[in-house]
Amino acid sequence: MPGKRPLNSTVIRSAKRERKAITLDIKLEVLRRFEGGEKLSQIAKALGLAVSTVATIRDNKEKIKASSQIATPLRASRLTRHRSAVMENMERLLSMWLEDQRQRNVPLSVSIIQEKAKSLFDDLQHEQGESSQTEKFSASKGWFVRFKERHCLPHFKMNSTPPSSNVDTYPEVLKSIIKEGEYTPQQVFNVDETGLYWKRMPEGTFISVEEKAEPGFKSSKDRLMLLLGGNAAGDFKLKPLLVYHSENPSALKGYSKPNLPVIWRSNKKAWATKGIFHEWFTYFFCPAVEKYCAQNDLTxxxxxxxxxxxxxxxxxxDLSDNVRVEYLHDSTADIVQPMSQGVASTFKAHYLKRTFEHLLETTDGEDKATVRxxxxxxxxxxxxxxxxxxxxELKPATMNSVWKKIWPECVQFQSFSQTDNITRLQQNIVTLAKNVTFEEVVEADVGQLLQSHEEDLSNEELMQLEQEWAAGEEESEDAPPALRQLTTEALSVAFSHFxxxxQILTSNSPDDEWKSKVSRAINDAVNCYRELYNEKKRRSKQLS
Structure with a gap:
């Protein structure tokens, strides 16, 4: 066309995306991983390929294998060496275990990883039967180096050193930061992640015994992650962030997630990710702090x-002009971090106590459900x-006293004992358990259950969780649940009934004080629905 300069051919060539040469070695590695049970997305991520490329290699499996057989004997024997299913499964489970350790900030050594690998291999080999007993595995350092390369493992802490003088010096460091920023105890926060096996009963109860005897995935292994936290004053607890392995479980059908008492997020392995935390910080933490400060006349x-x-x-x-973030040193985090000093353990005791209360409310009396x-x-x-x-249920004393190690000057409840508080809760749980016919439950069983939330994943748990996650990957994404909604017509009818x-109560009430008290209580109770009604009417007018 006139007036347009033709594009230079070198520009055209440079605009094209560079093609990455896929060698026979890489193609055979893709096929080996695929036959070992890995998903297309996992293989693509591990080898730095596009998912479509991996799928094409899979579809041309026969041609690629035929090509490998034409290669020189030395090359072919090196490329097509077969690794057993036991080894493939062991490394996959070991990767899951390592990720769980990293999520919980657990320091590791090469010897610990080698020991776990050997243990997993032995258990998987035993599960396979006699046919796999001939294969030997020593978890050598050479294997470990190759394992890291095969699974593209990120850097993780090795050979943890004992806590240094940081434990003693950090309170002074924090004090200088607080003084510099002129923060009050109301403006200093800490949050931490903790795991919760939300459907687990004490060992020895007939529910626990019966579940172990049943085949398949055990519901007591189903874990979620919670982010819990609050301020140093203890008067403000943040709304918990909950991460579950399913975005739309059937139990949530009909519920509006934004209106849940937790912030609901999902990750296929129920772990927090940087993306989830980034979103929480930007859209939940910062606005919550701003609102709290405004309500309490604080900067x-x-x-x-x-x-x-x-x-x-x-x-x-860098994401907020109003929030400063400080990171604890790795060697001192577990020792001084406030939320690790009793908040998580106290919360879990309250959760178990509430679960037993719920059970008792539902099963106590005639024509009620059985415990099963x-x-x-x-x-x-x-x-x-x-x-x-x-x-x-967590009181300000609990939330404030956990700052004793890191900021002792801000603690107002000096005489409060986390240990005594948890002991009382465990005793209450035992009493409730016996009222629900769990006569065999003793305080040691409750303590063991509460401790189990923080234990490492066993080999059996890793195998069961992998099966559950794999099944979840293969299922199609659930359709978004239909939300429960109240129309203006339904609200209007409800108000007329109220x-x-x-009218019946007030016109026939023998006591004027009763009349005013009941009227005030009912009007206060339904006021939130009146606000919803007015908001819906306002929006309707705007639209029209």
Whole structure:
């Protein structure tokens, strides 16, 4: 066309995306991984390929294998060496275990990883039967180096050193940061992740015994992650962030996620990720701090103290002009971090206590569900409700006293004992358990259950969780649940019923004080629905 300069051929060539040569070695590695049970997306990520490329290689499996047989004997024997299914499964489970350790900021050594690998290999080999007993595996250092390369493992802490003088010096460091920023105890926060097996009963109960005897995935292995935290004053607890392996479980059908008492997020392995944490910080933490400061006539600023877990982004301070983020040293985080000093363990005791209360409420009396029926129907939505109640139960004394090691000057409840508090809760749980016919439960069983939330994943748990996650990957994504909604017409009808009922009570009430008290209580109770009604009417007018 006139007036247009032709594009230079070198420009055209450079605009094209460079083609990456896929060698026979890479193609055979793709096929080996695929036959070992890995997903297309996992293989693509591990080898730095596009998912479509991996799929094409899979579809041309026969041609590629034929090509490998034409290669020189030395090359062919090196490329087509077969690794057993036991080895493939062991390394996959070991990768899951390592990721779980990293998520919980657990320091590791090469010897610990080698020991876990050998243990997994032996258990998997035993499960396979006699046919696989001939294969030997010593978990050598050479294997470990190749394992890291095959699975593209990120850097993780090795050979943890004992805590140094940082434990003693960090309170002084924190004090200088607080003085510099002029923060009050109300403006200093800490949050930490913790795992919760939301459907687990004490060992020895008939529910626990019966579940172990049943085949398939055990519901007591189903774990979720919670991010819990609050300020140093102890008067403000943040709304818990919950990460589950399913975005739309059937139990949540009909519920609006934004209106849940937790912030609901999902990850196929129920782990927090940098993306989830980034979103939480930007859209939940910062606005919550701003609102709290406004309500308490405080300057809108805060100091957030975090450990250096992999899911905590390092640039959070850049995302807000009002929130400063400080990271604890790896060697001291577990020793001084406030939320690790009793908040998580106290919350879990309250959760178990609330679960038993829920069980007793549902099964106590005639024509009520049996304990087995209750537990069979106890789902993740019940757990969410009980998590909210348990979190609400934590008192300011609990939230404030855990700052004793890191900021002793801010602690007001000096005589409060976390240990005594948890002991009382365990005793209450035992009493409730006996009222629910679990006569065999003793305090040691309760303590063991509470401790089990923080234990390493066993080989059996890794195998079962992998099966559950693999099944979840293969299922299609659930359709978004239909939300429960109240129309203006339905609200109007409900109000008319309330008014008719009030009219009957007030016109026949023998006591004027009763009349005003009941009227005030009912009007206060339904006021939130009146606000919803007015908002819907306002929007309707705007649209029209």
């Amino acid at each position: 809108n600023k805060a100091l957030l103290i975090l450990d250096s877990a992999p899911c905590h982004p390092v640039n959070l301070s 029926e209750f537990w069979r129907n106890y789902d993740i939505m019940d757990a969410v409700d009980n998590i909210a109640v348990a979190w609400e 008014e008719a009922g009030l």
